[in-house]
Amino acid sequence: MANTSSRTLRLLSLLQTHRYWSGTELADRLGVSVRTLRRDVDRLRELGYPVEAQRGVDGGYQLAAGAALPPLVIDDEEAVALAVGLQAAAQGAVEGIAESSVRALAKVVQVMPVRLRRQVEALRAMTVPAGWGGSAAPDIDPAVLTVIALACRDSERLRFRYTAAQGHRTDRQVEPYRLVPLGRRWYLVAYDLDRHDWRTFRVDRLTGPEATGARFRPRDLPAADAAEFVRGALREIPHPHRVEALIDAPAAVVRERIGRWSTVEEVDAEQCRVTLTTDSLNWAIMALGVAGADFRVLEPPELRARLHDWGTRFIRACSR
DSSP: OHHHHHHHHHHHHHHHHSSOEEHHHHHHHHTSOHHHHHHHHHHHHHTTOOEEEEOSTTOEEEEOOOSSOOOOOOOHHHHHHHHHHHHHHHTTSSTTOHHHHHHHHHHHHHTSOHHHHHHHHHHHHTBOOOSSOOOOOTTOOHHHHHHHHHHHHTTEEEEEEEEOTTSOEEEEEEEEEEEEEETTEEEEEEEETTTTEEEEEEGGGEEEEEEEEEEOOOOOOSSSSHHHHHHHHHHTSOOSEEEEEEESSOHHHHHHHHTTTSEEEEEETTEEEEEEEESOHHHHHHHHHHTOSOEEEEEOHHHHHHHHHHHHHHHHHHHO
């Protein structure tokens, strides 16, 4: 009976991860005959799963949409990703779904194995929302974030290889403090034991993080919180472009839309001045576009030329 139950769960997992399976391929995956596969499919239907069957030589099975949402089978990485995503939604990032996210999160965490719950809790507790929006860098391995988060939570020294902006690589040993998602990247705030000072590390430039097993007493951070410390460090980095523009919209409206990326100053009731620094003029164009109003670039002159190029291409795209 136990073997039958575990095989049924395996069948459900396969149907949920692949749109369509041929009968012979699905039976081979399960290590059973086609006849036994049919019985297992019938068992899933009895449990409320809408499994569709296609007869014939090329016949097979697929899981269809049903009238109600049946239980799902997910793997370890999917469970961690689901829980972290629900945590972000529960913080009110998207209006109207915070309460339902909390209920769903409670159900997911309640049935999670201890090893997975520990990873999720570490990411939650050791991550400080910064409020500038954006998402993590796409090339970061979630396992790297988990290793760092656990070291932060457990006050355990961490060592890794770090590549600076200029390409210089060094071995670092730190006392990790917090992870901060800011803009489009993740940052680690830590006390650098070799440089005897607090540092901010971009996680996408960090490789091979490894907890050393050595515990430490957390030091006092020289800032209100980790997010503010990262913001302060980024302000000291020179940016090649300073952008200034006048936008034909009230300052409150523009501040709501792009204030987390720029400084917005009121000119009058219907106009405001926006200032931002960036290493990419293309990013500045997108930020000004998000304001959703007419604007005039004051500086730099090269941004006007870039805007003209973008506008010409967009007009051509519309005409096609």
